[in-house]
Amino acid sequence: MRNKFLGTGEAGYNPWRKLKVILSGLRFAVQYDFSVEYKLVVSAIVMVLAIIFQRWIDVQMLLLATGLVLMAEMFNSAIEALCDFVEPNQNEKIRAVKDIAAAAVAVIMAIWVIVVASDLMDLLSVLMQRWRG
Incomplete structure (x- = not known):
């Protein structure tokens, strides 16, 4: 285009x-990018469980959180690669740009961890209830 x-x-x-x-x-x-790969795998496993147990709100929250964290990771990787291409040597301004991009990932990753952990605890609770009878 x-x-x-x-x-x-x-x-x-x-x-x-x-x-x-x-x-x-x-x-x-x-x-x-291993950080993209493992987040995708963990989210897929939790999402399959949420679909099996028909926890549709969990599926939606997980889709949203995973989409946002993957987007942030990919933007961060692109920014870091571009910074390294433009300035291969140590540079304080480039370091600040990379640090800010990494901080953006950390913010959304904290939310992703909370969503995944919450969904896992909820799914384990449902599984335990069904197992007990």
């Missing part, structure tokens, strides 16, 4: 090309 502001890119809009770029970015994030 052509960037009107920068005058770069290819002319015309092709949704299939856009989808290919999106999937490529997601695949890259999962393959090369």
Whole structure:
């Protein structure tokens, strides 16, 4: 897609090309960023349990929290890679930018941990009730 502001890119809009770029970015994030990978795996496990026990509010909260934490992780990775590309040497301003990006991840990750832990405790409670009879 052509960037009107920068005058770069290819002319015309092709949704299939856009989808290919999106999937490529997601695949890259999962393959090369362990923090994205493990959050996706943990969330998927908890989500499957929530679906099995038909805990729809838990599914919605988990989808929202996971989406936000994955988005923050991917933005953080992109910002860090761009900073390292622009300035490969130690630089206080670049360090501050990276620290702020990491802090943004920490904020949403705290919320993700609370949601996952809360959902797990709720699901374990339901499982124990069903197991007891």
